[in-house]
Amino acid sequence: MKRINKQEPPQWFEDWKRNFKVANNRNAHYKNDFSTDDVDGANRRRRLRENLVDEQGKICCYCMRRISTNSSHIEHFLPKEFFADKDLSYENLLASCNGEGTVVVEDEHCGHRKDNWWRADMISPTDIEAEKIFKYLPNGKINSVRGKTTSNIAQEMIHNLGLDSFHLERDRRQAIEASEVFDDEEYSEEEIRSFIEYYTNKDNGVYVPYCKAIIDCLEEML
Ligand SMILES: [Zn+2]
Numbered sequence: 001m002k003r004i005n006k007q008e009p010p011q012w013f014e015d016w017k018r019n020f021k022v023a024n025n026r027n028a029h030y031k032n033d034f035s036t037d038d039v040d041g042a043n044r045r046r047r048l049r050e051n052l053v054d055e056q057g058k059i060c061c062y063c064m065r066r067i068s069t070n071s072s073h074i075e076h077f078l079p080k081e082f083f084a085d086k087d088l089s090y091e092n093l094l095a096s097c098n099g100e101g102t103v104v105v106e107d108e109h110c111g112h113r114k115d116n117w118w119r120a121d122m123i124s125p126t127d128i129e130a131e132k133i134f135k136y137l138p139n140g141k142i143n144s145v146r147g148k149t150t151s152n153i154a155q156e157m158i159h160n161l162g163l164d165s166f167h168l169e170r171d172r173r174q175a176i177e178a179s180e181v182f183d184d185e186e187y188s189e190e191e192i193r194s195f196i197e198y199y200t201n202k203d204n205g206v207y208v209p210y211c212k213a214i215i216d217c218l219e220e221m222l
Contacts, residue, residue, distance in 0.1 A: 001130040002057075002064055002212045009090035010051045016044070017088060030080050030087040049074055052095035057207035061094035061125045062110045062161050063168050066209045072097060075111040077124050082116065094125060100167055109162030117160045121153045134158070136213035138181060138220075140173030175210040181217040192221050 020028040028034055035041050050069045060067050061075060075096035080087035096111030123129050133154040135143045142163050144154030158164050180187065180195050187195070196218050199211040208214065 001062060001125050001134055002059060002207060003128050003131050004056050004061060004094065004125045006091060006126050007055055010048075013048065013051070013090065028088055029084060030076070034088060035074075045074060048093070049095055052093060054205065056095055057202040057205065059207045059209055059211070060097035060110055062096060062114075063163060064207070064210045064212060065097045065168070065171065067095060067097050073111055075114075077126075079116040079118050082118065091126065099162070100165070107162070107165045107167055109165045109168055113162040114160055119153060119156065121150075122157055123150065123153065131212060134163075136172065136176075136210075136216040138173075138176055138217050140169040140171070140176065140213070142169075142172075142213075172210045172213045175208075176214055176217050179214045179217075181214060181221070187221070189222060192218055 016034075017028050020033060035045055046069060049072055052074065053067055053069055053072055056067075058067060059065065060072070061077075072095045075094040076083070076087060077092050077094055078086050083092070086092045094111075097109075099108045099110050099112045101108075123133060129150065133145055133148065133150045135145050137143070142158055144151045144158060148154075162168070176182070179199075180192075196215055199208055199215045199218070201207075
């Protein structure tokens with residue numbers, strides 16, 4: 001998981017919530033207020049997705065697959081069904097990929113698989129810890145980092161977000177194989193550190209898909 005560096009909420013989003021409250025004398029909620037079935041609701045959702053996708057450097061908040069405004073959905077980290085007071089709190093809103101749809105149910109992943117699952121100690125992609133509780137291997141597999149207090153929740157997150165799905169393992173392996181990790185060249189420590197630097201930061205506003213998986217493998221080469 002790559003840590004999401006949350007920015008200030010977009011001005012239009014905060015304005016909309018404030019205006020709603022003035023007009024209706026209550027706080028707006030995601031369902032039925034923000035996300036309505038009409039054109040306005042669709043436009044608001046699209047605009048918010050656009051903000052979130054850009055903020056995340058165009059990768060999924062959970063699996064780091066490339067996403068766009070059209071190939072993502074608004075994900076409530078704390079499920080809106082249970083946390084109504086946070087259903088329009090920008091900190092709780094992320095952009096998730098759409099997984100594998102309904103083709104192979106067992107292989108579903110990310111927001112659609114997570115659905116309403118939550119645990120009090122689960123770790124948000126906005127938390128720097130999210131980069132420290134998983135370990136990616138050169139074959140595309142993902143493990144929880146053992147021997148930490150977070151090992152158990154990390155393992156459960158892998159399962160409940162489907163991060164060990166066949167598609168994700170395969171795609172991560174391909175991304176790692178296409179990186180410097182599998183080059184024949186013997187890189188110096190300095191060169192390896194510069195590759196890590198490259199995968200750590202956005203380039204022209206985007207991250208390389210599965211960047212954190214590549215970084216984990218590069219770090220093993222130091
Ligand atoms: Zn995803």
